[in-house]
Amino acid sequence: MxxxxxxxxxxxxxxxxxxxxxxxxxxxxxxxxxxxxxxxxxxxxxxxxxxxxxxxxxxxxxxxxxxxxxxxxxxxxxxxxxxxxxxxxxxxxxxxxxxxxxxxxxxxxxxxxxxxxxxxxxxxxxQRLFAWSRPATLFPNLCELHFDAVFSLLECSSKYWLLRKFISLGLQALRFDVIDIPTHEAEQLLATLPAEAHGLRQLTVSADDGTMALTVPPSLGKLPKLIGLAIFGIDVCLTRQTIANIQQAWCLQSLKLKLCGTSCDAGGIPLELPSLKTLHLSDGSLPQCTHFLRQVTTPKLSHIDIRYRGSASPAEMTAFIESLSTSCQTGGYLERVHVIDESKIPDPLLIIPLSSEIFRPLFKFNRLSSVKFVGVGNFNLDDGFLYDVPDAWPSIRELKLTSWKRRAIDSVTFTAMMSLASRCRSLQTLHLTVDATQSTIIPRAPDGTEKLWPTQTALRNLHLGYSQVSEVARIPYFLAEVFPTLFDFKWYDYYCGHYDDPDIAMISALSALNDALQELWALRKSAGDHDLDERWEKDSDDSWT
Structure with a gap:
């Protein structure tokens, strides 16, 4: 050799x-x-x-x-x-x-x-394997354990005993469920971790069957290397106590909490989580998520992901964004804001108008690269908001303002969208519903002559949602000229209405969008882009988010 x-x-x-x-x-x-x-x-x-x-x-x-x-x-x-x-x-x-x-x-x-x-x-x-050799002895180099994924067939009475045998000083990542473990035993297990698993860096505890809610023990502060904590099943009635105990883990960088309960505690002066960079809150209502944010200051937060259930009013959305602005007192760290309504059956008749003023406080975060508000309501934005985005978020790469329902009138124009997408030089993904029923207004040069927007070569994915479209807007021409690398052009290809009484306006809009896609495709092929068919077929990501 x-x-x-x-x-x-x-x-x-x-x-x-x-x-x-x-x-x-x-x-x-x-x-x-x-x-x-x-x-x-x-x-x-x-x-x-x-x-x-x-x-x-x-x-x-x-x-x-x-x-x-x-x-x-x-x-x-x-x-x-x-x-x-x-x-x-x-x-x-x-x-x-x-x-x-x-x-x-x-x-x-x-x-x-x-x-x-x-x-x-x-x-x-x-049973026979671990009677022959203790787990910590049999697996001396084990550093990561997802206990219930590997030992799902064990009887409940055996799980807690075996889990305790796996705890060792070499363990760096641990995930386990406490659904089948009595509350006092779960608390005892968490309390032993600082002594028996001193090197833990990642800890995930799940109690998300809806019948049990956990409190975070202060002993977690004695895990000096803990940087990631996820607890699926936190009682929102004890938010203050939870945050106070989490605060003891001074090196904590990632926090994921699944909220349980229907009410919130009284709260108080916000507590600082000095090292926290990523925050995920899920399953609670938006007001419960807002309540949590009001209890903390996160000077280094860079990513926040909120997935709530139950429709939120414009006032509740306003309160959430204001609480985010207050919690993240340093505007130069936040890079990603994702807010998603994960209600299983959203009310199709409910109208939640969300104006530009609700979202303008986010302009203080000038390092944002990904902004997603999905299914949270009906966006009632104005062109001025779109014109301000490139200056407020110069590094934006992904912008998705997604509604589950079509509005009768779309408030932002295709002209404003073109301005935003061309001026945001790093923008790769855009999801926005616009009004494209009028002639597109082309920018003018200093001498008064028409001059197209500058070519933008980053944009790959464009989703026009429920946009209303007319031929006079010349969508295919402008997209082909300004965004030569665009290869994923989509919209919602279904319409609301009864089978016997279809929404004629929506059918017309879908037909116009389909015509625009075919024309854009033809323009690309005439320009020599022969591999367009293959690229279009390979890119099949049409997720809501």
Whole structure:
């Protein structure tokens, strides 16, 4: 073998090119003894089940059966002590026991020419495995554990006992559910983490079945390396206590909370979260999210993601944005604001007019690169707002103001949209409903002659929502001339109304948009863009957000 493979760093760099395929890694390991150890380390580093480990035992010790839970590995006989030892080497290579999204090509048990998917192990197999060796001893290099994703088949009474056995000083990321664990035991477990898992950097605790809400213990402040905390099931009646305890974790950079309850506590003077960069709040109403923001100051916050349930009035949206402006006192850090109404069945008749003045306080955050308000109401913006965006957000890359419902009158014009999109030189994605029923007003040069907007080569995705369109606006011509790299041009291709009484205006608008797309396509092809068909087909992202 060449001398270059005497260096582990070079070997690992080479193996990065095949690490996504378990089969390829096995083939590499069988090629050369010098490569085998490194290849097997990568192969075993991340597992979503203990089934591959059990299948290292002699084949006559185990069998696979299928039931309503999937394909399960059982013992056909108990392994001998010597046979158990065959597991130890590979178990020591495991660094992450996580969910089912590990390798895209994990080596699985063959059956004929196919593979058995999603293998898991029975509770009895787990019982025998950990009777032979304690988890912390069997997996000495484990640094990440998503407990319930790997041990979902365990009986509730066994989960808490086994979870405690996995806690170790080497653990850096831990995720577990407390749905089946009594409240006092869950609190005891959290209280032991500073002593037994001192190196934790990421902690996720879930109690999101709706019957249990957690409080954050102050002991989390004794985890000096904790930078990410997610708790799915926080009682909003104890917001003040929760924030006070979270505040003890001075290095915390990412906080995700799923809110429970219907009311809020009294609050008080805001508490500072000095290192927080990312905040996610979900499942509560928008006023509950606003209440949380009013209780904190986040001088270094760069990303905020709010996913609330239940329609919010214009006054409630105004209060939320004002609270965000107050919480983020330093305007130079915030880069992303995402606010999404995730109500399962939004009221189709409810009108929530949202004027430009509601959103103007966001102009103080001059580093914003992504702004998304999705399904929050009916945008009643004015052209002046669009004209001010390029100056307020010079680095904007994504702007989505998305409504679930069509308005009778669209308040911003296609002319203003063209001005915004051409002046925002980094803008790649724009979702906006406009009025394109009138002639587009072309800018004029100093001598009074018409002069098109400057060419903008960043814009890739344009969604015109429920826009009303007329041929006189000349949409295809302007899009082709000003945005030569635009290849994703969409709109909502359905209309409201009864089958026997369709919305004629909406049908007309859809027809006009389709004609505009075909004309834009023709203009691109005439300009020599022959791979347009392929690019258009490959880009299929038409998500709400």
């Amino acid at each position: 060449h001398r270059i493979f005497e260096f582990d760093d070079i070997i690992y760099a080479v193996l990065q090119h095949v690490k996504s395929s378990g089969t390829d890694l096995v083939n590499v390991a069988m090629t050369c003894s010098r490569l085998a150890d490194s290849a097997l380390n990568i192969l075993w580093a991340e597992q979503s089940s203990l089934a591959p480990l059990i299948m290292c035992l002699p084949q006559d010790t185990w069998e696979v059966t299928e039931n309503e839970l999937g394909h399960i590995v059982h013992f056909s006989r108990d392994p001998t002590p010597i046979e158990w030892e065959r597991l130890r080497k590979n178990a020591s290579r495991v660094r992450r026991l996580v969910g089912p999204h590990g390798f895209t090509d994990v080596l699985k048990l063959p059956r004929g020419e196919s593979f058995i998917p999603d293998l898991d192990v029975s509770g009895y197999v787990l």
